[in-house]
Structures are given as C-alpha cells and as structure tokens.
Amino acid sequence: MKKxxxxxxxxxxxxxxxxxxxxxxxxxxxxxxxxxxxxIKERVNGSWELVDSAVIANGRFAFKGxxxxxxxxxxxxxxxxxxxxxxxxxxESGEITAEVDxxxxxxxxxxxxxxxxxxxxYIKKVFNxxxxxxxxxxKDNVITPEQKLSFATEEENLTRQEAAIDxxxxxxxxxxxxxxxxxxxxxxxxxxxxxxAVIALFNAExxxxxxxxxxxxxxxxxxxxxxxxxxxxxxxxxxDGNPIxxxxxxxxxxxxxxxxxxxxxxxxxxxxxxxxxxxxxxxGPKFAILGVSLDKTKESWVxxxxxxxxxxxxxxxxxxxxxxxxxxxxxxxxxxxVLIDKRGRIVGRNMSLPEIEKLLIQKxxxx
Numbered sequence: 001m002k003k004x005x006x007x008x009x010x011x012x013x014x015x016x017x018x019x020x021x022x023x024x025x026x027x028x029x030x031x032x033x034x035x036x037x038x039x040i041k042e043r044v045n046g047s048w049e050l051v052d053s054a055v056i057a058n059g060r061f062a063f064k065g066x067x068x069x070x071x072x073x074x075x076x077x078x079x080x081x082x083x084x085x086x087x088x089x090x091x092e093s094g095e096i097t098a099e100v101d102x103x104x105x106x107x108x109x110x111x112x113x114x115x116x117x118x119x120x121x122y123i124k125k126v127f128n129x130x131x132x133x134x135x136x137x138x139k140d141n142v143i144t145p146e147q148k149l150s151f152a153t154e155e156e157n158l159t160r161q162e163a164a165i166d167x168x169x170x171x172x173x174x175x176x177x178x179x180x181x182x183x184x185x186x187x188x189x190x191x192x193x194x195x196x197a198v199i200a201l202f203n204a205e206x207x208x209x210x211x212x213x214x215x216x217x218x219x220x221x222x223x224x225x226x227x228x229x230x231x232x233x234x235x236x237x238x239x240d241g242n243p244i245x246x247x248x249x250x251x252x253x254x255x256x257x258x259x260x261x262x263x264x265x266x267x268x269x270x271x272x273x274x275x276x277x278x279x280x281x282x283x284g285p286k287f288a289i290l291g292v293s294l295d296k297t298k299e300s301w302v303x304x305x306x307x308x309x310x311x312x313x314x315x316x317x318x319x320x321x322x323x324x325x326x327x328x329x330x331x332x333x334x335x336x337x338v339l340i341d342k343r344g345r346i347v348g349r350n351m352s353l354p355e356i357e358k359l360l361i362q363k364x365x366x367x
Contacts, residue, residue, distance in 0.1 A: 020093030024063040024075075028056050028100045038077045040091065046321070051091070067093045070113060072181050075106060087121070088185075090114050090177065116178050120169050127165060131158050145354065152352030163189040167198060174201045184211045188333040192226055195219050215332075222330040227348060231340045232328050234258075236292070236315035239302060244315050246290060250344050253288045255360065260326055260336040262294040263304035268335045272308055278353050279312060286360050292316065292325040294334060 026038070033056050040051040040063060051073055054061045075098055076086035085104040089096070090113040099107040105125065109118045134154065142151045166186035173179030187195055199207075199216055206212055225232055235245040249256045259275065261268040279289055293316035295301035301316050317323055325331075329338055339348040339356060347359070 020067055022063075022065060022067045022091060022093050022096065024096045024098055026061045026063075026075075026098035026100065028059050028061070030100070030102045030104075031059070033077060033079060033100075034059065036077060036079050038075065040073050040075055041086070042071070042073045067091055070177055072177065075108065088117065088181065090117060113176075113178055116173065117181070120178065120182060123165060123169070124162075127162060131162075134158065145357070149352075149354040149358075152354045156352070159189055162186075163191075163194065166190070167194050170198055171201065174198070175203045175206050180206055180209060180212065184209075184215065187215055192219060192222050195222075218330040218332065221328070225329050225338070225346060227346050229346055230344050231338075231346055234290075234292070234315070234325050234328060236317050236323075236325055238313065238315055239305065244290070244313055246340075249288050249290055249313070250340055251342055253284070254286045254342050255288075255347075255356070256340045257287070257289045257356070258325075258329070258338040258340070259289055259291045260294065260329070260331045260334050260338075261291060262320075262334060263300045264295070265334050269308075271335050272310070274353060276308075276310070278357070282357075282360055283312070288312065290315065292323065293318075294320050294323050294326055294331075296320045 024040075028034075028038075036056055037053050038056055038061050039053040041048045042051050043049075052063050052065065054063055056077075070090050070092035072088055073091045074086040074088055076084065078084050083104075087106040087108065089098070089106075089108040090111065092111055092113060094111040096108060096110045096114055101107075106121075107118060108121075109115050138151055138154075142148055163186070166182055167190060170179050170183040170186070173182070183198060195215070196219060199219065202212065207216065231246065231250060233245065233247055235243050235247075238244040246256070246258070261272075263269075275289075279287070283289075289312035291305075291310060291312055291314040293301045293304075293314060295304070295316055296318055298316075298318060301314075301318065304310075305314055315325065317325070326336075329336075337348075337350055338346060339351055339359075341347050348355070
C-alpha cells in the first residue's frame with residue numbers, strides 16, 4: 001500500500017566542509033517544459049526551502065554555485081500544477097549532469113556520490129515497475145474474499161522485497177551520506193529488528209544526524225507498542241471537543257482498530273471506501289475503530305469526517321505529525337493501523353483487512 005511518509009530531516013550531511021564550486025548541467029526530453037521553472041529545493045525541518053531555480057530553454061538548464069559541503073537536495077518541477085516531480089541528488093563540488101525523461105525520471109550523475117545514488121534510484125525504478133505491473137494486473141480482479149487475501153499477501157511480499165532492497169543498500173553504504181539518506185527515507189517499511197540491526201552499525205557522526213536521532217528514539221517507542229505488548233493509552237479530543245480515551249473502547253469489543261489518517265493523505269482517502277465497507281460488515285461486539293487524525297485544522301478534519309461519512313469514533317489534537325497519538329505509536333507514515341484485542345494486547349500493525357477478517361471470524365480472545 002502506498003503511504004504518505006513523515007520527512008523531517010534537516011540537510012543530510014556527513015561530509016567535511018569544502019567550499020568548492022558545483023555545476024549542474026541538465027537536459028529535458030519533455031518539450032512542454034520549455035519556458036517552465038526547474039528548481040533545487042532542500043527539505044529542512046518539514047518545510048521545503050528553495051536553493052536555486054532556473055528556466056528551461058530549448059530543453060536545457062543549468063545551475064552553478066559554491067558547495068560548502070555535500071548534502072542531499074531535490075531537483076524538480078511543478079507542471080502541470082498538480083504534478084510535483086522531485087528527485088533527490090547530492091549537491092557537491094564538481095560537474096553534475098541531469099537528464100530528465102518525458103515521465104519525469106531523472107538520471108543525475110557525474111560525481112561519485114551522485115553515481116552511487118543513481119545506482120540506488122535505478123534499482124528502485126526497476127522494482128517500482130514490477131510493483132506497478134502487479135497492481136495494474138490485479139486491480140480489476142480482486143473481488144472474492146480469497147482473491148482479496150491473495151492480493152494482500154502478494155502486496156505484503158512486495159513490501160518485504162522493497163524493504164530488503166533498501167536495507168541492503170543502506171547497510172552496504174553504512175555511515176555515508178547516501179547510506180544514511182536511504183535509511184532515513186525508507187525505514188518506515190522495515191521491521192523493528194531490521195531497523196535495530198542497521199542502527200547498531202552507525203558511528204557517532206551518523207547517530208548525531210538530527211533525523212537519525214529522531215528515528216532511534218521512535219524505534220524505542222515502537223518496541224513498546226510492538227505485537228504482543230499491551231496497548232498504550234490515548235486520550236484526545238473528539239469531534240465535539242470532549243476527550244475520548246482508547247480505554248473507553250478496548251475490552252468492549254473483540255478487537256479495536258486504531259486508524260491513523262489525515263484529510264490531506266491521498267492513500268488514506270483511497271483506503272477509506274474499503275475500510276467503511278469492512279466496518280459496516282463487522283461493527284458491533286466484534287469490531288470497533290478509533291480514528292486518529294493527523295490534520296492541523298478542525299475544519300479539514302471535521303469536514304472530511306462528514307463528507308466521507310466516517311461513522312466510527314474520531315479524535316485529534318490537531319498537531320499533525322506531532323500528534324500525541326501518532327508519537328505514542330511511533331507513526332511515521334499513513335495510513336497506519338494498530339489492532340488491539342479484547343485483552344488489550346496489540347495483535348497486529350498495518351494488517352490487511354482480509355487478515356483482520358480471519359481473526360474476527362475465529363473465536364474471540366478471552367478478556
């Protein structure tokens with residue numbers, strides 16, 4: 001399942017200061033982009049900051065400047081307005097070439113670190129084509145419960161395969177700018193055990209990277225809310241402003257599903273019709289849902305609940321990714337779900353609905 005992930009890291013940098021010049025020379029295959037702006041942006045504490053911009057002319061563009069130190073930035077354009085194309089590369093001293101194809105995929109190379117990052121980008125491109133082929137071939141044929149379970153199983157297999165690719169690349173390039181970038185941009189698909197294995201290899205400099213420190217802290221929280229452990233209490237404002245506690249629901253039904261979502265999250269909205277149908281089928285003594293919104297405004301949150309007719313209980317402290325609910329469960333991507341049984345034990349995280357259905361039709365756990 002595609003997800004919206006939390007990206008908070010400051011300029012990822014593990015190199016010494018150099019103060020040398022860089023030149024980015026680019027070509028664009030899409031003629032429609034002539035006269036349009038292409039930019040270099042940096043992600044700093046959750047916000048996009050413009051580094052430089054240029055106008056594409058006759059399929060060409062260029063950037064030049066000084067690189068105090070090598071760092072991860074993004075080359076991209078926004079055309080049409082709803083099409084935000086961004087690809088990571090290393091802004092470092094030397095001559096960098098960037099070739100942008102008609103689909104927006106970029107081959108950015110010319111310096112050692114960019115050549116290495118390009119190798120990773122190509123591996124992921126091959127994998128993404130494989131995953132896309134599976135989804136396109138399956139989307140119209142998933143109808144029966146058996147087909148849904150088979151689809152969910154293969155989807156989980158693809159997730160594991162992608163996580164294995166990312167983990168291997170991060171491990172093979174441990175304590176480098178590229179290895180750290182791969183870790184911080186893909187860890188959310190990894191098991192807790194895999195995260196700990198890579199973290200154990202980090203040196204002091206890597207551990208001191210702001211985003212890495214945040215992830216290490218989240219892993220410690222994640223261990224406390226892993227499968228088999230007791231749930232962690234949540235108590236947040238409901239739609240009417242009155243607090244609703246997770247403990248108000250746990251034990252009242254066989255299972256409670258915490259659904260972390262947001263109105264601005266496309267994957268969450270695409271998952272919603274399936275979740276609504278599932279809730280309509282099983283709500284009652286077997287199943288309940290507590291929605292935890294990561295919205296920042298009450299208007300967006302309440303509006304989405306009303307327009308999509310989400311009839312289960314909803315809470316939010318309107319703090320976005322800093323929500324007390326998402327922090328309590330180390331949520332770094334949405335949609336994210338946590339399943340709790342009648343005894344208050346966590347029995348699953350990001351389980352597919354067919355997998356949850358198998359539990360619901362089995363004998364309920366004793367309280």
